[in-house]
Amino acid sequence: MVSRDMIPNNIKLLFGFGIAFLVAIFITSISEAHGTSIELTINEDRVEIHALFDTGEPMSNAQITVYAADNPQEAWLSGEADAEGRYSFAVDSSISGLWGISVRKASHGELLYFDVTPNGRITLDQATERTPLQTGLMAGGVLAVLGGIAWYFSRPRKNAATSIG
Amino acid sequence: MVFRKWFPLFFLGSVLFLTACASENGQLEIRANGEDFVRQGFVSKDGWSINFDQVLVNLQAVTAYQTDPPFDASTGNTPEGENVTVEGLKLVDLAAGDAEADPILLETVEATAGQYNAISWEMVNGNDGFTLHLVGTAEKDGTTIPFDIQIDQTYRYVCGEFVGDERKGFVDPESTGDVEMTFHFDHVFGDADTDMSEPLNVGALGFDPLATLANNGTLTVTQADLEAGLSDEDFATLMDTLGTLGHVGEGHCFEAENGFTGHDTE
Known part of the structure; x- marks a missing residue:
């Protein structure tokens, strides 16, 4: 069971990885x-x-x-x-x-x-032209970033949580 | 009356327009190159001195492209963009001419100006029933084996820009550029001048396995004979290395018909 406290950190990590992926793909080209x-x-x-x-x-x-x-x-x-x-x-x-x-x-x-x-x-x-691997990594990076943004705007506000509690 | 009055102007305008259009075109020479290995002979990785009398290939759907962005053959896709195609089936002898002969001119085609930075072609069964026909001699330690080898496997190569001493494929208005299909036969037989630990030699078949199939000192075989006579491993090596024949100068192509990768046979 994943604790509630861990979820934000994991998503932050995913968000960070996503951005790192995108930056790496944009500035580096590996041609095989x-x-x-x-x-x-x-x-x-x-x-x-x-x-x-x-x-x-x-x-x-x-x-x-x-x-x-x-x-x-x-x-x-x-x-x-x-x-x-x-x-x-x-x-x-x-x-x-x-x-x-x-x-x-x-x-x-x-x-x-x-x-x-x-x-x-x-x-x-x-x-x-990007290889399928590069395209896949890029898509993963974009999804991770979008997921991070979605989490950011959908998470409960601290003051709202206080009033509910 | 009005037409007669304006006709000379209309005619002159048309001529100028057509001239302007025509100046956007040049010509593109499409060549096939078996390299010095085919023209001058070479020594295989297992010490056979190989000389070719004929290296016949049946080529079809030879198409040169202007791609933007530049085509990456490793994607395995088909190039897209402005293109010119050599129509019909073409039988080419890569060994034609003397030891210093130029690469074989397949055809010169009218081409829109720009850089033709990708090419694709098929090696197919021609009217003679073969894709590739090798005729020549192999000599080692005083033994000479005349050979006649016919392959009927179809191959389709997709390639990016030519890699060599110069860049190729540039067609300027009213000038002639060239592109080249390059065939690397050292992939099949190996090369004694290259270190034996190099992937080229590690992955090559050599000539020893073929020599064992000689009958009365002569090797005359079809692909079916090779499949029956060679070990499964050697036959697979032969077919795989034939799949890596296609290059653009030193640039590697992707074999799209059978998915041969050539990763182990540089």
Whole structure:
């Protein structure tokens, strides 16, 4: 039996998880093509890449090529990931539109995308189609947030409870 | 009378309009690439030097798309957006030409300007009764086995943007872009130049199991012969790796007909 005192805490926890889920999904994109599992994270004006094979092994020294939105056929930046498969770069936020990042090593490769909005915000929102897992997590997050809001407005007020008692 | 008066203006306007419309289009070359493995030969993971005389594939419903947002093949969905299709069944020899030959041009099609960043195609039974027909020789330790292998399994690949030395698929008005279907035969036979612990080699069949089916020093088999002659495990490995043939450069595709994932056979 769940005590009445515990319910609010559980719902608060659920509410918190829901928000955390949504934030994580909006700022992080994990792309799992067969053979690779590459994570893009936005950190202020920087894009951080963590490239792994789907075996979990890092794509060490992977070849990185960045294509800016205003000239998508020419490399804007080229570089190499470190031994852990990590690479990061500062984005020129004055170039709005869809950017591309090519990550390649040993016949494994993937193109990933991010957007720069006209006001200079870097986002993964519209850049890629979401996988069913991401969609499911997002739906779970939304439901948790809505549940939390519903609980907040439906809970008995302290002074009302006092008057009833 | 009024018509005759305004006809020249109407005619000129129509020509200008049609010209403007036409300038929105370019051309898209759709190519198929068996890579150097097919054109130049290679050594399998179990030491067979394999050279191909012919690598015939029957292709159908080859369609290139402009997708927004960019298509993610791992979803397994069918791409949506402006698209161009190669009509009919096309028999292609991926081994045609010399060792330095360009990827095979399947067709050049009129295409609306933009980037074709997704492609899908089917490998189907053609008029000759095969999906894939491999003809060549395998040589190891002084033994040479001519082979003729026919597969009749149907495969459907859905893929995102080409991944390689350059980006592909850009069609500018009145110019020509290209997209590529890439076939990775090292997934089937493995590659001696790649570490044996790599998933590519761990998941590949190699040629040894096929060599055991040779009759009088020659291997001539259909898919039914392979199913009957190979162990269940080896036959499943062969069919699964064939399901991972389809790529776009180094980018992996999703095999949507049978659900082959290719996770273990990179």
